[in-house]
Amino acid sequence: MAWFKREIKGIITTTEEKKEAPDGIWNKCPNCKKPLHYSEQVENQYVCHYCGFHIRIGSKEYFSILFDDNQFTELFGDLVSGDPLEFTDTKKYTDRLTETKRKTGLKDAIRSATGKMNGQDLVIACMDFNFIGGSMGSVVGEKIARSIDYSIANKIPFLMISKSGGARMMEAAFSLMQMAKTSAKLALLAQAKVPYISLLTDPTTGGVTASYAMLGDINIAEPGALIGFAGPRVIKETIKKDLPKGFQTAEFVQEHGFLDFIVDRREMKEKLASFLKMLAVPAPAPAPPVG
Template sequence: MAWFKRTQKGIQTATEDKKDVPKGLWYKSPTGKIVDADQLEKNFYVSPEDGYHVRIGSKEYFKILFDDNKFKELDKNIESKDPLKFTDTKKYTERLKAAQEKTGLTDAVRTAVGKSKGNELVVACMDFSFIGGSMGSVVGEKIARAANHALINNIPFMIISKSGGARMMEAALSLMQMAKTSVKLAQLADANIPYISLCTDPTTGGTTASFAMLGDINISEPGALIGFAGPRIVKDTTGQDLPKDFQTAEYLKDHGFLDFITPRSELKDRVNLYLDLILNQPVRS
């Protein structure tokens, strides 16, 4: 039938000239929910339909926690060396350089001091985008120095963990950071200076086995993966079948490993409510 036939060619666009939707304009959560990127940012990088917490880094957390995004970064220029001359498929120094160029970071943690709802606060925040948030010598050193800054100035301390564990390229030197950071946190405890540990997705390996679980209060974001070893290793070691969700924040809270789980939108208020209570000062609205 004639009216179903194209009688005149319309505008044709060559395949190579067709444009996809610009990257970053939309975000698709693991459950398939689509959210506008601007809306996602305004909602603290949480998908409004399903509550999925998108992984973010120190830049975003500092903006959430510090008043007017004002803070002083500590020990900004410390960088990792290669004392073990590690070489696998690529030299460790090359991996470091590539990660620095890609992320704009010097290593997998940034530390800063500023005010959060008027409370002085020192924050160490890990960045998973830098070699999987792995804990090497610089991560341990910067956390130890940040804790020391909190100790000297009598300021509460907070660590935001997001890590795949120890950095294999630094071998035993990486594992030493577990003890190093734990000692500093013990000094804060002796001085009655509050330490808050926030576990985000993922918090695993040596990070979990040290500073991530040593908080005066241990908290987490919803749905975060938290654990030491992978499910297969845990099962082989214990010889038991494990619940499907046994390494989620919700399971750990139900079994006493976490004090509470807080949505990212409430993080600043909940942290400061705790500080006001423990420091015996009027609660800030």
């Protein structure tokens, strides 16, 4: 039965001959579920052009968006986590670190770099959620501390981009100590009158929210970002009350006074550049000539 085999020229006869799109070319918007082409995502700075949802991105993407021509110098790139507690749960912490480094190509949950943004010098420390949930361990705290020292020494503004599930449980008290260390370093940055802008992205939670993420001269967030300390379930069980609609979204947090601005990622570079100009300390006027 030739008609049943579709032998007409030009008609595909088997599924083996069909060409599938390579992985990573297309994906769905997590919010509206509409298909997005990768090139369109890059062009639109990883914001869905259908619904405006801000897709989670990491340090590589933020650096390409904010630094002029994606030109920057990475700082303290050789820092890696140790295992001071010899932590073991379902697997050794050292094995978890090795596996995560291989999968992500990152050395820890943060990268720091310096470069120019709209011609202005800037230091950026950006967290990566793909590295053990963007958890804050000793390396995260140390990189932030050293980045702040670099900003102070060179009088360069500091931008912190937070994206984290909180403290890294595998480092216990060593992780919690980073809250105090980074906060103390930010106090020194303020004394030096070097501007600090904190950008909170989805999600920013736990000890990160309770320390450096909320200590900016200007605190800003991306639309719809989850921002909070404990999770909604824990809070509900603690206070024994239903939580308001939209609780812990950037919009709710701003309405209650914890954020200065919510900025669309597509406008982020221009907004940050304007903030830095406002915060810049004017150079002292030259002394009048003697005589």
